[in-house]
Structures are given as C-alpha cells and as structure tokens.
Amino acid sequence: MKIINGGITTPKGFKAAGFFAAIRKKKNDMSIIYSDVPADCVAVFTKNTVKAAPVQIDMEILKRTKLIQAIVINSGNANACTGKKGLEDAQTMIDTVKNVLGLEKDRVLVSSTGVIGVNLPIEKIKRSIEENYKEIGDSLLHGDMTAEAIMTTDTFPKKVAVEVEIDGKKVVIAGIAKGSGMIHPNMGTMLAFVTTDVNISHDLLDELLKQSTDDSYNMISVDGDTSTNDTLIVLANKMAENKEITTKDEDYYKFKEAFDYVNLSLAKQIIKDGEGAGKFIEANVKGAKTKDDAREFAKSVISSSLVKAAFFGEDANWGRIICALGYTEIDFQLEKSSINIQNGDKTIVLMKDGMPLDFDEEKALEVLKMDEIKINIELGEGTESATAWGCDLSYDYVKINASYRS
Incomplete structure (x- = not known):
C-alpha cells in the first residue's frame, strides 16, 4: 500500500465538483460525485432513530439497487425534521442531478449536513445544479473543491488516497469526510464518501465496510451526540480491471488493509478537527x-x-x-x-x-x-x-x- 497525493477523483472513472448554491452566505455548499459507469454501492447510516430526509431516501433506494452513479451533497442545511417537504426536496435534488447527467432511475443518492429543522432553499439548489453540473471534472482540484464544499464547522477539509497493486493492476481508494462536532460512536454528524476503482464482489465489500466502520468511525467521539444525518457511502466502479475479488484471499487482504487505512485516516482527521479541540x-x-x-x-x-x-x-x-x-x-x-x-x-x-x-x-x-x-x-x-x-x-x-x- 502506498499513500498518494490524491482525492475523491483519483480512482479511475470518478469525477466531482464543488460549487455555490447560496445555502451558506459565502462558501461553496454543493457538490456532486460522479462515476463514468454505474458503481457497486454499499453504505452505512446513522443509528439515531430520528433520521434526516436524505438518509431515509438513500436507505430506500439501496433496498432497490446495488448500483449508483452519482451522489449530490449540500452543506449548511441538514434537511432533517422537515417532514414531507424535506422528503420532496431531497427527491428534487436527486431528480435534478439525474436529469442533467442523463442517468437512469435510482442511480443517484443524496446527502445533507448543517442546521436541523430548516427547509432547504430548493429552488436555489435546483438552479445551481443546472448551472454548475458541467463543472464536474477529474482533476485533484475538483476533488479538493468537493471536500471543501461538504464542510460546516470543520476547520480543514479531510481527504486521503492510497494505491495498492492487486492482480497486477493499480487499484486506488480515496475518501473525503466532514465532521467536527456532533460526533459519537455509531457515527456522528459525519459524512464520508469513499471511491475506488477496484473490482470486488458486492457482498464482500458490504461485509468489509461494516467491519471497517466498527474499527474506525464507530470508535471515535467528540461530544457524545449522534447525528440525524451521518452517512458513509462507498462506490466501487471496477475500472481498475483487476480480477474480481470474490473470496478472502491474498488480494482481499491487501485491499482490506488499504480500505481500513482510508477509513481510519478520515476518522482520525475528524477527531483532530473536533470543535474547539486542542488535544x-x-x-x-x-x-x-x-x-x-x-x-x-x-x-x-x-x-x-x-x-x-x-x-x-x-x-x-x-x-x-x-x-x-x-x-x-x-x-x-x-x-x-x-x-x-x-x-x-x-x-x-x-x-x-x-x-x-x-x-x-x-x-x-x-x-x-x-x-x-x-x-x-x-x-x-x-x-x-x-x-x-x-x-x-x-x-x-x-x-x-x-x-x-x-
């Protein structure tokens, strides 16, 4: 495994964009993560019984499909405790991205973070997506802008990328996260997105994600508060073209080591950015x-x-x-x-x-x-x-x- 200077767009076939929708006063507050091809998707969500609209919708989508091609994210507003209107707004975000990118139904997930109990300025968001989706690109800058756009009280963007050789192919795993306060084991107000070009079976990736989460995000705490929105989504688009990992062989454990490193690195970065933290x-x-x-x-x-x-x-x-x-x-x-x-x-x-x-x-x-x-x-x-x-x-x-x- 090698740590590399990369970001969410470094694995093959991934692109992203961060842009301004005026949810927040000044900073970029919208982002899109996109794969050139539908990617295997596994995810874990908050264990808080009060779940934000995006979490509810994503959980339903992932009951229907294993393939996702894009994720749309906003910061500054959690779209939580917003009733039927919140669900409608989250769906509007999904539909807008689906339409501008020409994707099939159930190929887009949505995440939100920010203040609870306030309706989204959905018309601003819709217009911003329609105006800015063409900014999606695969450069390191595009990945960095996406990492910055998901921040709320964070003082620095959180990202990591690693490279590992599997079946003679270069496989990259990269991740971004946001989180500073409302962080507690069982995943706190934390959004994390991991992209990889590995070819691995869905069931193995799902099992690995749950194990990795237990040893990383679920072992951190800033303040004892578990959020309504916390979400970790992994996209694996198979574009590294390694032979599919279907058993827990040498290739699996090489990938596991790198995957665990990415998640633990992001979890530790969240703690180091704990609100007001000095130690x-x-x-x-x-x-x-x-x-x-x-x-x-x-x-x-x-x-x-x-x-x-x-x-x-x-x-x-x-x-x-x-x-x-x-x-x-x-x-x-x-x-x-x-x-x-x-x-x-x-x-x-x-x-x-x-x-x-x-x-x-x-x-x-x-x-x-x-x-x-x-x-x-x-x-x-x-x-x-x-x-x-x-x-x-x-x-x-x-x-x-x-x-x-x-």
Whole structure:
C-alpha cells in the first residue's frame, strides 16, 4: 500500500465538483460525485432513530439497487425534521442531478449536513445544479473543491488516497469526510464518501465496510451526540480491471488493509478537527475478556465529558478514567487494572494493580501539555484489546455550539 497525493477523483472513472448554491452566505455548499459507469454501492447510516430526509431516501433506494452513479451533497442545511417537504426536496435534488447527467432511475443518492429543522432553499439548489453540473471534472482540484464544499464547522477539509497493486493492476481508494462536532460512536454528524476503482464482489465489500466502520468511525467521539444525518457511502466502479475479488484471499487482504487505512485516516482527521479541540486522545484498552468489552471500555473513556475536561485542564485525574470504565456496567476487577498516560517515549504510570502510585506531577504535566496523548489501560482480565479516539472538551466547544445557527 502506498499513500498518494490524491482525492475523491483519483480512482479511475470518478469525477466531482464543488460549487455555490447560496445555502451558506459565502462558501461553496454543493457538490456532486460522479462515476463514468454505474458503481457497486454499499453504505452505512446513522443509528439515531430520528433520521434526516436524505438518509431515509438513500436507505430506500439501496433496498432497490446495488448500483449508483452519482451522489449530490449540500452543506449548511441538514434537511432533517422537515417532514414531507424535506422528503420532496431531497427527491428534487436527486431528480435534478439525474436529469442533467442523463442517468437512469435510482442511480443517484443524496446527502445533507448543517442546521436541523430548516427547509432547504430548493429552488436555489435546483438552479445551481443546472448551472454548475458541467463543472464536474477529474482533476485533484475538483476533488479538493468537493471536500471543501461538504464542510460546516470543520476547520480543514479531510481527504486521503492510497494505491495498492492487486492482480497486477493499480487499484486506488480515496475518501473525503466532514465532521467536527456532533460526533459519537455509531457515527456522528459525519459524512464520508469513499471511491475506488477496484473490482470486488458486492457482498464482500458490504461485509468489509461494516467491519471497517466498527474499527474506525464507530470508535471515535467528540461530544457524545449522534447525528440525524451521518452517512458513509462507498462506490466501487471496477475500472481498475483487476480480477474480481470474490473470496478472502491474498488480494482481499491487501485491499482490506488499504480500505481500513482510508477509513481510519478520515476518522482520525475528524477527531483532530473536533470543535474547539486542542488535544487528540487515544484510549488503548488491553486485557479485556471479549472484543466487545474492550470496545465498550475504550469508547466509554473517550466519550466521558469529565475525562475530556480533565485533559483540557491538563489534570492527571486518573479517577475519572476508572469511573468511565465503570459507566459500561461490565464487570472487571479493579485490583488487576493499571493505567498510564503516554506521549512518545514519555510514560507516566498513574495506577498499578488497582492502587494509586506516586508520580511526578511536573513530568505528568509535560505529557498532558502535548497535543497528542495516549491513555493505556491494562485490565488483566483476558487477551482482547481495542482502541478508541477522542479529544478534549474546551470552552470553545461551548462557544461554537451556543451560536451554531448564526
């Protein structure tokens, strides 16, 4: 696998555009991702019981078809909790893209992100698509403009591209994402779009996506809030012309490694851009009885507001970490548990075998002042492990979200 300077348009046959529809005041707020040929599509959506109109429509479309050729996306307005009108507007976005690109029925998906409970300026959006669809192109700039157009409170565009050789063919996987706040395991206000030219069976790709999501997007948390809109869509158009991957052979695992890297990279970029965040926190849990237990423990630690606040305040308050483990209601033996914090080669042991240790507060502060910090937890219960990623909770997070609509 090789990391390359690329974007959503780098895999063969993919094009994109980002443009302005006046949903937001100044920045580009509309984008289209397009494949020259219908692509196998797999997706995962929010587990929030309140689902935005685009999510509802996409889920219905993907019950009818496995092939998608375009995705239309708007930022600045979530089109959530907008009733029948919201569903109609989402369908209008789909129909407009279908018509201008000359596509068959059920070949277009739609995504939205932004403020909840406000109707879309659908006439502006329709007109903008009709005026700007010809700007679709396959350059790196087109991909970058698309990554920027899906942003809301994000401070930087999130993208990644990798290349891997499969069956003697160059296969590219690329992705873009948006997300900064309202991020929590089970996918938070997060949109992610992955394109690849690989030839792989639909069922294998679908299984791989679910596994990859569990180890990446579902292991991050900014603020504990799960969105109405979160969506991850993968398009695979087979244009790399490798022999179809139909079994879990060497080619499958080479593709899996690259695919997992793309998703984990995007997930980590979302955390590093957490609203008001100053520290990137990694929680490593080892020695759990089961994999599910390890996941729950790690997620509980990085989701805890008290843990996040302690890291913002640069306070080595390990009691909050132990408390967060207890939130899971999973039995574990405290007397077997140990905790340390780490940055690079600096490690401070805070607790060992359930007992607090005297530690140098000044050295602990040196670690806590770093931008990236690891929390390492050993439970001594078994052999399973998991990692979750989060950030601190700052004053700026409150400021940003107190005035989000403005």
